[in-house]
Amino acid sequence: MNGLYLFVGAVVFFALSYCLYGKYLSRCFGIDPKRVCPSISKQDGQDFSPAPAAVLFGHHFASIAGSGPIVGPVIAAIFGWAPAALWILIGCVFVGSMHDFAALFLSVRNEGRSIAYVIERELGYLGRQIFLLFCLASLMLIVAVFTIMVAQTFVSTPSVATSSILFIFIAPFFAVALRQNMLSLAEASAVFVPLLFLCVWLGCVFPLDLTALLGSAEHARTAARLGLLYYAFVASVLPVWILLQPRDYLNSYLLIGTMLLGIAGVICYRPEFSMPAFVNPVALVPDSNLRLIPDLLPLLFVTIACGACSGFHALVASGTTSKQIASEKHIQPVGMGAMMVEGILAILAIISVAYLKYDDFAGMFYSADFVPTLAFASGIANFTAKLGLPYDFGVSFLCLSVSAFMLTSLDTAARLARFIWQELFLSRQGGADEGGQEVHQEGAPAGRKQFWQMALSNRWVSTGIIIVLSGLLVFSDSVLRIWPVFGASNQLMAALTLMVLTLWLLRTGRKLWFGLLPALFMTVISIWSLVILIGSRWEKEKLLAGIGCVLLVAAVLLLALATHTVRKHFRARRCQRT
Structure with a gap:
């Protein structure tokens, strides 16, 4: 198999699916370009702020991509x-892109509120609170893990630290130039995108070597972690248009540059796959503790999350993106389009290692210092060497790009965690505006917050609590042991979102199949994976197994509530007939 054939086939498949399936979904959901979006009706200059489609695509794409579509496929x-490629192709179209489209649509139609608000309407207040706690735990884990990973990258690759700091400083100037109408989007892009790549070059020339400055790698890691937590706090409370929108938009060019570099390398190198299409790891690596069946069946689908389907995307879509979308006609290109571009990146990640002999890849995989992002960077750098680009420069640039994606996911996750925390203190059928003030559905009882509720849901206080709790995880060893459960919890979030979508489709009398089938599949796969995870770690890792049990119980409770809701719906329909 030639990697170029796989890539071209994937691009054609995604393009046709976007045009045909995307049009079908738009018709089923009833997209209305004339409908006023919450970014306009609730505009406050803080979180609710309409953005041009290109800027919003950049924010959304950079936020959901992270390192997930690279790490998982590798x-x-x-x-x-073959199993990874098939899941990316099929899952990205019929599960992931539909999931993202639906989450964004439901949030926009519910005044920019999170998917938890929709869950309350379908499953009640208890269902909302369970889901919010589930999401909050996952988001704090994301903040903690990406803080650790980015800090480690800053210490090991000082050029990345310099470039990342410069990225942050130029973003507000881009935002002001647009907001004050000093430059059009095209003019601002023409000025600031070259500056972005200048920052990459300056990082290589003037690396910020924290180890040399602070005397030891341990001190450097501590300083980098504290600095990143402070950055996450500031990024979460600043108005979205000042830092989050412009930096994510500019970072999307870095991501696109990485993809174009990979595409050019694949076209020029035309890598032949040395790796077999299907492999039983036990046959080649007897002590790998992996079995082709049944482990492949559930674990493949939680290992590759962001490249095919990810519950985190629903939180991004309903947490930040829905508050910035200017028209419902942008839901398809932003929600569905970004997911499919991410699928292309995941296919590139497979190609970057599939050209290796399986024995060589397995040797890397089972080594103690295996880093999936470095394996991806090395593969693409090998391809681009055919273009005359030095191998070392290619590896450095690609590692920098991946770190920029992780930093984007870090600040987005911190802001989303703040939204989720604020929603925990809202009364029934309530939503939150930017400052944590309560916004009620028309006709719903207002209900009063107690002083302590108002204090805890304040933007500054809630962000501080999130950062402190995440910081406790950052400076403990537990987060590294908890990480394996994130894959299952992430897909379980997607399954729950799809389940609520199905209930909404049922209640509104729309077609069910495109929501019901993925919901059933992801629910079975996620719970199956959690059971395997709990069973394999019960003896040695009680904490990890305990967290898995909590997630499993939460999922079962939500499924029970969903079953009860469906029974009530059909009982009401029978009563109407009689």
């Missing part, structure tokens, strides 16, 4: 390249 290649 790890999943241990089972061969």
Whole structure:
């Protein structure tokens, strides 16, 4: 198999699916370009702020991409390249892109509120609170893990630290130039995108070596972690248009540059796959503790999350993106389009390691210092060497790009965690505006917050609590042991979102199949994976197994509430007939 054929086939498949399936979804959901979006009706200059479609695509794409579409496919290649490629192609279109489209649509139609608000309407107040706690735990884990990973990158690759700091400083100037109508979007892009790549070059020339400055790698890691937590706090409370929108938009060019570099390398190198399509790891690596069946069946689908389907995307879509979308006609290009571009990146990640001999890849995979992002960077750098680009420069640039994606996911996750925390203190059928003030559905009882509720849901206080709790995880060893459960919890969030979508489709009398089938599949796969995870770690890692049990109980409770809701719906329909 030639990697170029796989890539071209994937691009054609995604393009046709976007045009045909995307049009079908727009018709089923009833997209109305004339309908006023919450970014306009609730505009406050803080979180609710309409953005041009291109800027919003950049924010959304950079936020959901992170390192997930690279890390997951590279790890999943241990089972061969074909299972990973098939799940990305099929899952990205019929599960992931539909999931993101639906989450964004439901949030926009519910005044920019999170998916938890929709869950309350379908499953009640208890269902909302369970889901919010589930999401909050996952988001704090994301903040903690990405803080650790980015800090480690800053210490090991000082050029990344310099470039990342410069990225942050130029973003507000881009925002002001647009907001004050000093430059059009095209003019501002023409000025600031070259500056972005200048920052990359300056990082290589003037690396910020924290180890040399502070005397030891341990001190450097501590300083980097504290600095990143402070950055996450500031990024979460600043108005979205000052930092989040412009930096994510500019970072999207870095991400696109990475993809174009990879595409050019694949076209020029035309890598032949040396890795088998399907592999049983036990046959080649007897002590790998992996089995092709049944482990492949559930674990593949939670290993590759962001490249095919990810519950985190629903939180981004309903947490920040829905508050910035200017028209419902942008839901398809932003929600669905960004997911499919991410699928293309995931296919590139598979190609970057599939050209290796399986024995060589397995040797890397089972080594103690295996880093999936470095394996991706090395593969693409090998391809682009055919273009005359030095291998070392290619590796450095690609590692920098991946770190920028992780930093974007970090600040977005911090802001989303703040939104989720604020929603925990809202009364029934309530929503939150930017400052944590309560916004009620028309006709719903207002209900009064107690002083302590108002204090805890304040923007500054809630962000501080989130950062402190995440910081406790950052400076403990537990987060590194908890990380494996994130894959299952992430997909379980997607399953729950799809479940609520199905209930909404049922209640509104729309077609069910495109929501019901993915919901059933993801629910079974996620719970199956959690059961395997709990069973394999019960003896040695009680904490991890305990967290898995909590997630499993939460999922079962929500499923029970969903079953009860469906029974009530059909009982009411029978009563209407009689």
